Amino acid sequence: MKIIVCVKQVPDTTEVTIDPETNTLIREGVESIVNPFDLHAVEEALKIKKALNEVEITAISMGPPQATEALKEVIAMGVDKAYLLSAKEFAGADTLATSYTLSLAIRKLGVFDLILCGKQAIDGDTAQVGPGLAGQLDIPQIAYVRKIEYIDNNSIRVQRITEEGHEIIEAFLPALLTVVKDINIPRLPTLKGKIIARKTEVPILTPGDVNADEKRIGLTGSPTTVIKVFTPDMRKDSKIFTGDTEQTVDQLSTEIEQIIENIK
Numbered sequence: 210m211k212i213i214v215c216v217k218q219v220p221d222t223t224e225v226t227i228d229p230e231t232n233t234l235i236r237e238g239v240e241s242i243v244n245p246f247d248l249h250a251v252e253e254a255l256k257i258k259k260a261l262n263e264v265e266i267t268a269i270s271m272g273p274p275q276a277t278e279a280l281k282e283v284i285a286m287g288v289d290k291a292y293l294l295s296a297k298e299f300a301g302a303d304t305l306a307t308s309y310t311l312s313l314a315i316r317k318l319g320v321f322d323l324i325l326c327g328k329q330a331i332d333g334d335t336a337q338v339g340p341g342l343a344g345q346l347d348i349p350q351i352a353y354v355r356k357i358e359y360i361d362n363n364s365i366r367v368q369r370i371t372e373e374g375h376e377i378i379e380a381f382l383p384a385l386l387t388v389v390k391d392i393n394i395p396r397l398p399t400l401k402g403k404i405i406a407r408k409t410e411v412p413i414l415t416p417g418d419v420n421a422d423e424k425r426i427g428l429t430g431s432p433t434t435v436i437k438v439f440t441p442d443m444r445k446d447s448k449i450f451t452g453d454t455e456q457t458v459d460q461l462s463t464e465i466e467q468i469i470e471n472i473k
């Protein structure tokens with residue numbers, strides 16, 4: 210079985226700066242970590258590898274050259290191979306361009322059975338890339354997976370969280386899952402793993418290597434641009450309504466009507 214895990218390197222801080230030219234995050238030189246949800250995706254791949262025979266795990270990432278560190282970290286956890294999509298043409302990608310670019314690398318790697326992504330990245334927070342990638346590859350996708358109940362070389366049965374609890378879903382492979390943190394506890398890289406990671410080459414893939422349509426990658430291929438990132442300031446002039454439910458609802462609706470009046 211061939212498992213692919215999508216791993217994103219994210220800033221280890223909320224103090225991020227936006228490039229005023231491109232309105233994209235400045236990632237170079239910023240303290241970075243492996244996106245926490247992706248550590249759970251890697252851990253789940255390693256658990257499947259332990260449970261089934263002949264499982265090969267490949268991690269892919271799109272990011273600046275420093276994202277090699279994130280891939281080395283998951284190799285130290287036990288991932289077999291890793292590839293980094295890195296070129297200035299890829300920079301500034303929104304989720305559409307990101308999922309397109311990742312899909313090209315996966316097509317280049319050939320046959321695969323299962324793709325594992327994290328539920329979301331802690332910087333963009335859109336949770337769109339996993340489902341977007343499944344769309345690009347035209348395969349079934351199950352998001353918010355909290356448990357894999359059964360898997361063999363042809364099919365998978367999982368528990369997917371819902372607002373009411375969870376539902377059980379089956380799918381034929383190849384398929385894509387996005388996982389939540391409840392699914393497992395990621396292992397720490399071992400010393401042996403760190404030694405292997407240090408020796409492991411992480412090939413860099415360019416737009417040419419994956420036959421990318423330059424109009425569909427990076428800022429050029431992104432219909433969405435982030436125009437401003439800011440921490441909303443905590444408003445001081447909040448108002449507290451007191452009284453029984455009816456009274457407070459009356460007060461609140463009067464207040465809202467007033468606000469709407471003022472906006473007009």
Ligand SMILES: Cc1cc2nc3c(=O)[nH]c(=O)nc-3n(C[C@H](O)[C@H](O)[C@H](O)COP(=O)(O)OP(=O)(O)OC[C@H]3O[C@@H](n4cnc5c(N)ncnc54)[C@H](O)[C@@H]3O)c2cc1C
Nearest residue numbers: 215216271302303304326327329330333334335336337338
């Ligand atoms: C503050 C902020 C807001 C943004 N808002 C939007 C927006 O509204 N719409 C939009 O299209 N873009 C937006 N972006 C850009 C978006 O962050 C990038 O497109 C990013 O590459 C993917 O989206 P995400 O971070 O939301 O990932 P998510 O969709 O949340 O990531 C889900 C999973 O996909 C995989 N994944 C995601 N990115 C990569 C990667 N580069 N390499 C490997 N695997 C990956 C990981 O497994 C990850 O756990 C925003 C960026 C920032 C910083």
